[in-house]
Amino acid sequence: MNPDQFQSFFIQIAVMLAVAWLFGYLMKRLAQPIVLGEIIGGIVLGPTLLGSFCPDVYAMLFPDDKAIVTGMAALLKIGLLFFMFAAGLEVNLVHFRQSKKLIAMTSFCGGMLPFALGFVMVMLFPTFWGQTDRLFLFALFMGTALSISALPVIARILMEMDLIGSRIGMTVMTSAMVTDWFGWILFAFLLRQLGHGDAEEGVVTTLVLVLGYTVVVLGIGRWIVLPVMNNSRLFKDWPGGLLSFVALLIMLAAVGAEKVGIHAFFGAFLVGMAFSQGHDPEQEKTINSMIQPFALTFFAPLYFVSVGLKANFSSQLDVTLCSLIFFVACFGKIVGAGLGARFGGMQWREALAVGVGLNARGAVEIILASIALEYHLIDQRIFVALVLMAFLTTLLSSVVLKYLLK
Known part of the structure; x- marks a missing residue:
């Protein structure tokens, strides 16, 4: 320049x-x-x-x-790489072992019902979406987009309400972690299919590569990198070096993800997920206090302002499409997660609060929509509808959750 x-x-x-x-x-x-x-x-x-x-x-x-x-x-x-690393740091499955039935039922029902609704509404009415080719992949994307939650946004809402350590807060957070992990794996699979076409590689091969890369990154991070970092005085006495090393790992994982045919963001997310398990408390505090604030206060604002710059609500707003996506997203997540929490042992009001909390799509939904737009899987009309749905579900969760838990 x-x-x-x-x-x-x-x-x-x-x-x-x-x-x-x-x-x-x-x-x-x-x-x-x-x-x-x-x-x-x-x-x-x-x-x-x-x-x-x-x-x-x-x-x-x-x-x-x-x-x-x-x-x-x-x-x-x-910026997206560092934001997804920060999102991966939020994944902590310790709570899963404490309430296995509750978390399993909430995650399964809260993920499967919106996914099924999103998939079926595309397959039954393909012309409504303007899709002729790649219909199956688009249906998988819509199911994934409607089933996933916004973990960082949910965490922020629960923190503001002082509920992060409560039974409801832990159920919402852990269920969102489990559902989102499967959602990201499925989305990475979709991106590989889009990047390599349908002819060269089969579905099984693609899925094996995605899952294999997940296992490799988590395994190397959890059993090789973390023990070395935890036992090395170099990283304990040099916070700047620790952060540079973490940034290096993020870039390497991003390169590896692109080589495998997955989007780079998935590699960064896996590094954050690996670091969230079994890390030295002092080093974890250093990473959280330096990388997360920078990612969330510099890179994240730029990214989400850019989302508004991409969307043209004056010319691409389809009220019918927006209303359908918003209704299906809310119904699938609130009813699915609410019933799952009820079957898991919660009272109805608590279960409804869990469903409402998990309904927040926020930043994560927008990232999925932005990447799908970049890959030409969706058009501007669907992109605007998904951004509006993410905005409204987050607003709805914040307002209704406060009312339910008074």
Whole structure:
């Protein structure tokens, strides 16, 4: 990039961060998840509002310059890696051993019902979605998108309500971890199918490669890397070196994921998941206090503002499609997880609270939709509907959960 392009690139970053801070602060004052404010900021800054009412200003801030667009895309992809590493750190399956039946029933029902509804509604009405080829893969994607939850957003809501250590909080968090782990595996499988086509490799081969890579990364991280780090004074006496080493592992796992044919984000997520189990408390504190804040306060705001910049709600908003996706997502997750928690031994009001808590899609849903858009599996119309669903389900969970647990 030349000096003028660098200047425009840095102005974009500054404006995106400023908008993310402003609208994030407003959401915080309204006791809502900050990520909602960041998405709203992107919508205001993007083609929906600024591009429609002040096209000259929008064109000046976001010029159609290949070098700038490429540079911003690279920065956002790096940010996504660190965000997914931070999300992986939230996965802790210790609670599963404490309430196996409750977690198993909640995870299974809360994952299977929305997945089945999403899959079936695509297969029964393919023309409604505008899908002719790759219908089966698109149906798998919609099932995955509706079954997954937003672990970081749910954790933030429960922390704000001081419920993270309660029975309901642990059930919601652990069930979300289990469901999301299977969801990410299925999504990684889908991305490999999209990247390599249907002819060269069969479904079984692809699934074996995805699961095999998962086992390899988790095994190396848990049984080789972590013991070395826990017993090395180099990492204990040099926090900066520890963070550099973790960043190196994230990049290597991302490269390996791309080589296998999976999206790089999945490798970063697996590294975070490996680090969440059996890590030295002091090193874990260092990683959490330095990598997570930077990932969640610099990279994440940029990424979620960029989501608003991608979506054009003024021209791509399909009310019927948005209403259908929102209704099916809420019905499948709340009813499925609620019944699972009830079968697992909870009272009806507690079970309903678990279902409502797991209904928050938030950041994770938007990441799935963004990557699916990048791979041309969905169009702008479906992308806008999924972003709106993620926004509304997160808002609904935050408001209703507070009412249920008064």
